[in-house]
Amino acid sequence: MNARVKSWTDAPSVPRFVPPPGAVDAHCHVFGPMAQFPFSAKAKYLPEDAGPEMLFALRARLGLSRNVIVQASCHGTDNAATLHAIAASGGRARGVAVVDPDIDDKELDALHAGGIRGIRFNFLKRLVDDAPKDKFLAVAQRIARLGWHVVVYFEADILAELRPFLDALPVPIVIDHMGRPDVRQGPHGADMTALRALLDSRDDIWVKVTCPDRLDTQPWDDFARTVAPLVADYPARVLWGTDWPHPNMEHAIPDDGALVDMIPRIAPTPALQQSLLINNPMRLYWPNEDV
Numbered sequence: 241m242n243a244r245v246k247s248w249t250d251a252p253s254v255p256r257f258v259p260p261p262g263a264v265d266a267h268c269h270v271f272g273p274m275a276q277f278p279f280s281a282k283a284k285y286l287p288e289d290a291g292p293e294m295l296f297a298l299r300a301r302l303g304l305s306r307n308v309i310v311q312a313s314c315h316g317t318d319n320a321a322t323l324h325a326i327a328a329s330g331g332r333a334r335g336v337a338v339v340d341p342d343i344d345d346k347e348l349d350a351l352h353a354g355g356i357r358g359i360r361f362n363f364l365k366r367l368v369d370d371a372p373k374d375k376f377l378a379v380a381q382r383i384a385r386l387g388w389h390v391v392v393y394f395e396a397d398i399l400a401e402l403r404p405f406l407d408a409l410p411v412p413i414v415i416d417h418m419g420r421p422d423v424r425q426g427p428h429g430a431d432m433t434a435l436r437a438l439l440d441s442r443d444d445i446w447v448k449v450t451c452p453d454r455l456d457t458q459p460w461d462d463f464a465r466t467v468a469p470l471v472a473d474y475p476a477r478v479l480w481g482t483d484w485p486h487p488n489m490e491h492a493i494p495d496d497g498a499l500v501d502m503i504p505r506i507a508p509t510p511a512l513q514q515s516l517l518i519n520n521p522m523r524l525y526w527p528n529e530d531v
Contacts, residue, residue: 253497267481280316
C-alpha cells in the first residue's frame with residue numbers, strides 16, 4: 241500500500257451561487273479517522289483522515305444543509321465510519337452502505353436504524369476485485385422491505401453488459417456520476433443516449449449529475465452542455481453532490497466552491513434547482529419530512 245494520500249483542498253472557495261435553503265449534498269464520503277475506523281485490507285487507496293467534522297464544516301462553507309454519505313470503497317463492508325458520521329449529524333445526514341451480500345436481516349435492520357437508506361454496488365474494476373451480480377440481486381431483494389434503493393457505479397462502456405442486471409433489480413436504482421459518460425460526445429452522443437434509454441425503461445431510476453472534475457477539464461463546458469438537457473428532461477429524478485473528499489483525485493484536486501457554481505449551469509432555473517437540491521433527495525432519503 242502506498243503512503244496515505246490527500247484528495248481535497250483545505251481552502252475551497254466560497255461559491256458565488258447561493259443554494260436554496262435546505263439544499264442537500266447527495267453524494268459525499270468520510271475517511272476514517274483511521275485510528276478509530278481502520279481501512280479495509282483490500283483498499284485500493286489509503287487516504288488521509290477526512291471525518292465528519294470536516295464534512296460538516298465544508299457543508300456550512302458551501303451553503304448546504306444536509307448530506308448523503310456514501311460508503312467509501314477504502315472502508316470495504318465495514319460501515320462504522322459512515323454510521324459514526326450520520327450519528328454526529330443531528331439528523332442532517334443519511335447514508336448508503338456497502339454490504340457483504342450474505343449480511344443477515346438483523347444487521348440490515350441495524351443499518352436502517354443508523355440512517356442507512358440504500359446499498360451501493362461498485363463495478364469499477366480498479367476499485368473492487370469482485371462484483372457478483374447474482375449475489376447483488378439476492379441482497380437487493382432483501383432490502384425491498386426497508387424501502388431502500390441501490391446505488392450502482394459503473395463506467396459507460398459496460399452499460400450494455402449491465403442492462404439485464406439493472407433491469408432485474410427489484411428496488412429503485414440510483415446511477416452514480418451518470419455512469420461516467422464521455423461528455424465530449426455531447427447530449428446526443430452514444431453514452432448519453434444509452435443512459436437516457438435506461439432512464440426511459442422504468443420510472444424508478446435516478447441519476448447523480450455529479451463530478452465535472454472527473455468527467456471533463458475546466459472550465460467544464462462539455463459537462464455543462466451535455467448535462468443541462470438531462471436535468472431539464474428528467475427534473476424529478478436527478479441528484480447532485482460534491483463527491484467530497486474526492487477519492488483518487490489527489491493529482492487534480494477540485495475546488496468545492498467551483499463545483500457548487502456549476503449548479504446553475506446545469507439547473508438554470510429556481511424550479512430545477514429546487515428539484516435537484518431539495519425535493520428529489522428529500523423524497524429519496526427523508527421521505528417522511530416536509531420540504
